[in-house]
Amino acid sequence: MVRKKVLMKGNEAIGEAAIRAGCQAFFGYPITPQSELPEYLARRMPEVDMIFLQAESELAAISMVYGAAGAGARVMTSSSSPGISLKQEGISMLAGADLPAVIVNIMRGGPGIGGIQPSQADYFQATRGGGHGDYRHLVLAPASIQELADLTWEAFALADQYRNPVLILGDGMLGQMMEPVLLPEEPPPLVDKPWATTGAKDREHNEIYTLHMGMEDLEKHNQRLAKKWEQIAREQVRYDKFMLDDAEIVIVAFGIASRVARRAIRMAREVGIKAGLLRPISLWPFPTAAIAEVAKQARAFLVVEMNLGQMIEDVRLATGGLVPVELFSKITIVPNPKEILQSLCSLARRTGCKIDEAAIKEESA
């Protein structure tokens, strides 16, 4: 049978991809702009004999995720920024207990309750481990509805592979917009989970806990976890390149901002600016080496993000002061391509990059 594309809202595409990835249980609590995801799963999960549960709070939901993951289930929760803050303690617990789970954050503007507008202001929280303790988890940042579906599917496989939570980081616009999507058909292969608390019949009982009281115990536990996260950092760096080969100015942008940046880059090329895009897909692990490599050829970087400047710190670490790195920032508004183009023009002029001033005059005439 030929697979057919369907037109889906981002939030619903995540839900359907999760079902097709063999998600066995979803625990959540509604919040705009991701409520269509639990709404979709509330209808679909019973159809496939899986569990959908609207918890009494975000804290309850993430604790249910901990329980189900401990019992060996493929499990997911989703929320938007303020709700994800509430889940941070649970995410720290999942990481500390080596538990696989998929967490979706469809970001909205903060701080506090903020609003319901799209934003990318949770970059620090997502990539630094928003809860207490020293931990890491994969952060995947899709930029289209197709990628939302693909990365959701893959997140389940990666969570199982590394026994670690995986975060999908989108924003309100990605959650709400519709694009054609080709949905995955088969779930990733099931992995053995001999550690799961499935009832200790004819075997020793398994324990899942995060408390390590012994003098050396906690140090060793952290060292072992660190090895796992080093392995993820080695194996799971993901990024996309667009018009980078001859780029003098490199935009670094993720998610919805990267889509607008692509358009701005095409517009910049029409006025003689050699611009290109490096789009991190994994925000942790961050494509540090790839950016360092590009920095050897480029004259300037422009980081485009919908926050006050968070990823720019990782870009500055990666470029090591070799080239100027500037910020284009909107916080709770998706920028438009023209605004980014203006920043590109200004940066090109100030850093001595090629720019066709005659073409710009013609354009504005």
Added chain:
Amino acid sequence: MDKKREREIRTLLLAGFGGQGIISMGQFLAYAGMLEEREVCFVPAYGPEMRGGTANCLITIDEQQIDSPIFEQPDVAVVMNLPSFNRFEYQVRSKGLLLVNSSLVNQPVQRQDIEAYSIPVNELASSLGNIKVANVVMIGALLELTGIIQAESIIDSMRSTFSDSKHNLLALNRKALEKGAEYVRYLSSKQRLAV
């Protein structure tokens, strides 16, 4: 409208008040574009501005992969009520197209650098016996003027998205598309006579 203009149309903005079927219009166009194997992207305005009673959405239909889902100056704007007209008349790109629901907008278009059509879609829909298809009459006009999508693809998109109990409405929708197309053909011939 010549073929060249036709190709240049990729971005559309649709606006009106809640209940006029603005979001449905956008979804029919995006779905139909997908059925024609084009790249499509549909962005609804959500949030505070929706709570103000206006609804609008952005649609891109392209042959190539779509970069930005949002844009500042659409190639085409369809305004279904007066607040939308006031807000979006000046957003249409120069030499772009503005379609106005003259049933609810009684002000003249000021811009001289765009092509504008006033279409009384509420009355045209009422003449078919159902004012609810005013949005589909407008799609009919849009397709006639731009050729951006085949009318049959819109019907196919309705067939795919309507529940079975609503399939009896397909014939009415087909008539509504034809009504809108017919009206702008009539407008164009009138313009030719005036010249």
